[in-house]
Amino acid sequence: MKLLIISGGSKGLGLALCNQYQKNGFTIVEFSRTAPHPFSVSIDLSSSVDSATVIATALAPLSAVQWQEIVIINNAGTLNPIGPAAKKPRGAVVDNININFTSGLLFIIEALKQFQGHSGKKTLVNISSGAALGGYPGWSLYCAAKAGLENFIAAVALEQDLQAKPFTAINIGPGVIDTDMQASIRKAKVEDFPAVERFIDRKESGELRPPEKVAADIFAISEQSNIENGRRYDAAG
Numbered sequence: 439m440k441l442l443i444i445s446g447g448s449k450g451l452g453l454a455l456c457n458q459y460q461k462n463g464f465t466i467v468e469f470s471r472t473a474p475h476p477f478s479v480s481i482d483l484s485s486s487v488d489s490a491t492v493i494a495t496a497l498a499p500l501s502a503v504q505w506q507e508i509v510i511i512n513n514a515g516t517l518n519p520i521g522p523a524a525k526k527p528r529g530a531v532v533d534n535i536n537i538n539f540t541s542g543l544l545f546i547i548e549a550l551k552q553f554q555g556h557s558g559k560k561t562l563v564n565i566s567s568g569a570a571l572g573g574y575p576g577w578s579l580y581c582a583a584k585a586g587l588e589n590f591i592a593a594v595a596l597e598q599d600l601q602a603k604p605f606t607a608i609n610i611g612p613g614v615i616d617t618d619m620q621a622s623i624r625k626a627k628v629e630d631f632p633a634v635e636r637f638i639d640r641k642e643s644g645e646l647r648p649p650e651k652v653a654a655d656i657f658a659i660s661e662q663s664n665i666e667n668g669r670r671y672d673a674a675g
């Protein structure tokens with residue numbers, strides 16, 4: 439029996455990942471606000487401490503099962519609010535950092551706690567971004583959170599080296615994907631996101647990849663027998 443635990447599997451890349459792992463025999467547990475699947479758990483990651491309690495409660499019964507393989511994917515994310523740092527309302531700043539960073543950490547930490555003692559193949563995947571590696575004007579919070587999470591995974595990977603039953607912890611840059619996130623980028627005002635034309639061109643020139651193709655690449659990476667703990671992979675097709 440194989441288990442996938444994923445955040446943000448209601449649509450976009452996360453939905454494609456749920457389908458990809460399900461067709462390969464995985465039992466799925468998915469966390470999102472709209473929670474559309476029979477295997478979904480309803481959660482709002484903008485409320486980080488509350489959501490950690492929901493995650494812990496949902497995962498506890500699963501840790502009593504002996505899984506031959508466990509994959510954890512931290513995938514939920516948002517760009518909102520797009521715009522210059524000094525124009526962002528305080529509450530929206532906190533919500534963004536909770537969704538993209540704090541709740542992501544707590545999601546990973548809860549999963550590690552529940553499954554650290556399990557035997558078998560265990561993989562922890564953080565869906566990262568090019569925004570973890572450099573700045574984009576208008577995306578300061580998203581850039582900060584993605585960079586922080588990548589480095590969190592780097593540290594967790596070193597900690598896992600010291601464990602008797604370690605997870606393999608990796609970051610994956612998914613590339614540009616044809617999802618609602620890209621649609622919201624294209625709707626941004628140029629004063630909020632000066633690079634908006636480049637992203638409109640990417641859609642028009644067919645550069646955005648279908649989420650199903652990216653999910654297949656991520657599945658192939660996570661299933662590699664020689665996967666490297668701590669590495670940043672790219673789902674480049």
Ligand SMILES: NC(=O)c1ccc[n+]([C@@H]2O[C@H](COP(=O)([O-])OP(=O)(O)OC[C@H]3O[C@@H](n4cnc5c(N)ncnc54)[C@H](OP(=O)(O)O)[C@@H]3O)[C@@H](O)[C@H]2O)c1
Pocket residue numbers: 445446447448449450451452469470471472473481482483484512513514515516537565566567568612613614615616617618619620
């Ligand atoms: N699209 C791209 O080109 C691209 C490029 C690089 C990296 N990425 C990364 O890939 C991942 C998936 O992005 P996507 O393009 O698939 O985005 P998307 O279509 O906008 O989906 C985002 C997912 O996150 C969930 N989510 C957002 N806010 C939430 C909240 N407050 N509480 C719980 N769940 C929440 C959404 O579920 P609900 O709305 O149901 O809550 C949804 O399932 C993200 O980490 C993103 O940063 C995307």
